[in-house]
Amino acid sequence: SQKIEQNSEALNIQEGKTATLTCNYTNYSPAYLQWYRQDPGRGPVFLLLIRENEKEKRKERLKVTFDTTLKQSLFHITASQPADSATYLCALAPGQNFVFGPGTRLSVLP
Amino acid sequence: DGGITQSPKYLFRKEGQNVTLSCEQNLNHDAMYWYRQDPGQGLRLIYYSQIVNDFQKGDIAEGYSVSREKKESFPLTVTSAQKNPTAFYLCASTSKQGHYGYTFGSGTRLTVV
Numbered sequence: 001s002q003k004i005e006q007n008s009e010a011l012n013i014q015e016g017k018t019a020t021l022t023c024n025y026t027n028y029s030p031a032y033l034q035w036y037r038q039d040p041g042r043g044p045v046f047l048l049l050i051r052e053n054e055k056e057k058r059k060e061r062l063k064v065t066f067d068t069t070l071k072q073s074l075f076h077i078t079a080s081q082p083a084d085s086a087t088y089l090c091a092l093a094p095g096q097n098f099v100f101g102p103g104t105r106l107s108v109l110p
Numbered sequence: 111d112g113g114i115t116q117s118p119k120y121l122f123r124k125e126g127q128n129v130t131l132s133c134e135q136n137l138n139h140d141a142m143y144w145y146r147q148d149p150g151q152g153l154r155l156i157y158y159s160q161i162v163n164d165f166q167k168g169d170i171a172e173g174y175s176v177s178r179e180k181k182e183s184f185p186l187t188v189t190s191a192q193k194n195p196t197a198f199y200l201c202a203s204t205s206k207q208g209h210y211g212y213t214f215g216s217g218t219r220l221t222v223v
Contacts (some may be wrong), residue, residue: 004152034211041219043114043200044153046211089152091212097143097168098212100152 002027004101006090012107019080021104023073023090028099030092033066033073038087038103047088048075080108112137116201116215122223123188123195131186131218133201140205142184143212146170147198156199159184188220196222 007022023033031052036044050057050066050073057064063076077084087105091098114135123129135142141160145153155168159178173192178184184203188195198219202212 009150036211041217043116043202043214043217044212046213049211091153097155097158099155100145102150102152 002094002099004028004090004092004099006088006101006104008104009102010105010107012109013080015080015082015108015110017080019077019084019106019108021075021088021090021106023075023092023101025071025092025101028071028092028094029068030094032093032098033064034091034093034098035062035064035073035075036089036091036100038089040087044089077106082108082110084108114201114203114213114215116199116218118218119216121218121220123220124223126190128187128189129220131188131199131201131220133184133186133215134182135184135201135203135213136182137203137213138181139203139213140181141203142178143202143204144168144174144176144184144186145200145202147200147217153200156186195220 003026005024013019034049035047038044048064050064061078065074085107087103089103091100117132143158144156157176159165175187200217201215204212
């Protein structure tokens with residue numbers, strides 16, 4: 001069956017460290033993969049999109065990798081800050097619409 | 111400012127009642143979507159529309175209905191046939207061209223009382 005998994009429901013890291021979140025998928029062949037940030041009680045906010053022919057994408061302190069062989073995307077936040085605390089969702093597009101993972105709740109501790 | 115407006119923010123439904131959630135966008139986006147979010151689960155697609163007067167069922171359309179009479183508006187009706195409607199409902203839109211990010215509204219939390 002098709003599945004999207006994101007590493008552990010919650011991740012705690014110390015301020016200033018690099019946070020690494022994982023998105024693994026099974027039985028999909030996505031052409032695109034996106035990452036979103038969601039704060040409690042709010043809608044997700046789009047962060048980055050990476051295409052299947054791109055290995056890596058960067059935006060300020062954010063970096064996303066996409067390995068279609070491993071069927072995995074990694075999302076990195078460098079020099080993390082307490083303001084980065086939120087739930088991060090990956091979403092992939094095997095076809096016309098995006099399918100979302102369950103999310104990882106990141107807490108950056110001061 | 112362009113964006114998506116969902117209303118109301120909180121909605122309470124009695125058993126056997128139909129309720130309608132509003133979604134309006136001023137981004138000139140062609141495609142609009144309704145998702146349902148439950149704790150610990152990913153967003154699940156209810157309905158989507160790529161063009162005015164046309165819409166398709168998503169993965170969990172049973173008990174829901176939509177209309178797309180105007181490009182800007184995509185209301186969702188939760189009917190009495192939806193047996194477990196308590197959830198957080200999110201509306202989103204995107205340009206039809208290319209796979210750009212979705213713009214989401216701030217959501218409606220529906221509770222059955």
